[in-house]
Structure formats: C-alpha cells, structure tokens
Amino acid sequence: MSDQPKKPDLPPHPALAALRTHRNFYGRVHGKTLRPAQRSYLSEDLTDLRLRGVSIDENPERSPLDMAQALPGDGPIWLEIGFGGGEHMVHMAAAYPKVRLIGCEPFVNGVAMALGLLRNRPCPNLLLHPGDARDLFDVMPDATLDKVFLNYPDPWPKARHHRRRFVTQDHLVPLFAACKPGAEFRVATDIADYARQTLEEVPLAGFELVSDSRTAWADWFSTRYEQKALREGRTPHYMTFRKP
Numbered sequence: 001m002s003d004q005p006k007k008p009d010l011p012p013h014p015a016l017a018a019l020r021t022h023r024n025f026y027g028r029v030h031g032k033t034l035r036p037a038q039r040s041y042l043s044e045d046l047t048d049l050r051l052r053g054v055s056i057d058e059n060p061e062r063s064p065l066d067m068a069q070a071l072p073g074d075g076p077i078w079l080e081i082g083f084g085g086g087e088h089m090v091h092m093a094a095a096y097p098k099v100r101l102i103g104c105e106p107f108v109n110g111v112a113m114a115l116g117l118l119r120n121r122p123c124p125n126l127l128l129h130p131g132d133a134r135d136l137f138d139v140m141p142d143a144t145l146d147k148v149f150l151n152y153p154d155p156w157p158k159a160r161h162h163r164r165r166f167v168t169q170d171h172l173v174p175l176f177a178a179c180k181p182g183a184e185f186r187v188a189t190d191i192a193d194y195a196r197q198t199l200e201e202v203p204l205a206g207f208e209l210v211s212d213s214r215t216a217w218a219d220w221f222s223t224r225y226e227q228k229a230l231r232e233g234r235t236p237h238y239m240t241f242r243k244p
C-alpha cells in the first residue's frame, strides 16, 4: 500500500483488461513478477471463469447484470470481497456446491494464485471479477446477495488513511443495496481499530450486528494471511451482521 493511487488501467497481463476502472484504487494491483505458470493460468483460464459485464469497457452504460444468465442455477448468491490468494473462497465454493459464488480481487498475483488453486480443484459454481468490488456494485441488481465475506480487508493503519478502508459508507451503502433482506455480512480482521470502525460504520449503512466473536465461524478456512497474524500474536475479530 502506498500513498499514490495505482493505475489499474495498465494491466500487467492482457487477460486483465477487466481491471479497467474509473476509480482511484490505493491498494496494490500487482506484486512480484508472475511465474510462467501463473501467466498461463491468466491467459488460459480466466476467460471462462470471469464474470462478464462488470468492467467499464464491457458495460460502459453500467446496465444491471442479468444474474440468472451470469450465474446459471437457482442457488443462493454469495460474494467474497478481496479474496487474496483465494484459499477461503475456493474452500467455500467446494464446501457449498449449490451456492453460486462470486469472488472479486484487483491484485493480479492473487487472481493468478486463485486460478492455480482452481486448476487442482475446479469449482463450476464460482466466477471471478478480477477487479474492484465497487465496479461490481455498480452493475449488481439490488437485493441479489445472500451472503458476503470481507476477510482481512487492507488495514490502512494511518489515521489519515482510515477513509480508504473498505468499511466506509462509499463501499457499504452499495453493498447494502446489493444484499437481500436477511443477508449475512461477515467481516474478519486482526486489527483492533479496524474492528472498532467496522462496528461503527457497518450499522450506519443499515446492517444489524449479530455477533462480534473471537472464535471463527464453523465453516471458516484460515488463510496464510490469518496464519501470519496469529503467529505475530494478533487476535482476530469475527463479526457477523445481517441486513434486516
């Protein structure tokens, strides 16, 4: 994370034209040079695994997606925001094959890692948006989502950067609209001040707090990111909210 917005409109791989966004994105969009295998996952696999009609290029009018066409089936629709390397997302897609899961992540190396996991464990009920969740909210019809995961969002520790955190109204208001009544919104973080802001901001957007626990959900899958936090002695908060 740096102070300068990155330019997601310069994707390091042609398959990532979907990253184009008109928004400032302050997180990382690419890290270490992709390994040849990862480049091939992006070239060969992403076309079939990508949710269409989200990018500005593909949908300049920002028309609402036809979810029944985009995600065939009639199972509940879940979203994982910022799936990182995809470990939790792939675990959930495999554990709940009737659920239709969307994962979004603008960090190219994370998308490539997730595609690597999916080579070994194909999940026909999963589609990826390799970009910013806000672009997805623009085109998602109201009352679409049954469950949403926000696991270890970027902490932005400096006070002057707290407004960049995901748990701000710019993100939460469209997320709330995209959720069905009764939808569950799960947030995990290892940063006490992030938990404080979550407990303040998420209810302001309309969600009700169900629980703020130090014990993970029964179907939780601990990612490398969480393992590092635990090794470094931080205590996770597992917060559950519901749309009334």
Ligand SMILES: C[S@@+](CC[C@H](N)C(=O)[O-])C[C@H]1O[C@@H](n2cnc3c(N)ncnc32)[C@H](O)[C@@H]1O
Pocket: 027, 028, 081, 082, 083, 084, 085, 104, 105, 106, 107, 110, 131, 132, 133, 134, 150, 151, 152, 153, 154, 155, 166, 223, 224, 225, 226
């Ligand atoms: C700290 S990492 C955690 C990754 C993963 N959820 C885990 O628990 O291992 C946070 C991730 O959120 C992603 N992210 C940040 N802002 C986002 C946004 N607006 N839309 C989607 N993902 C975002 C980042 O690219 C990053 O990969």
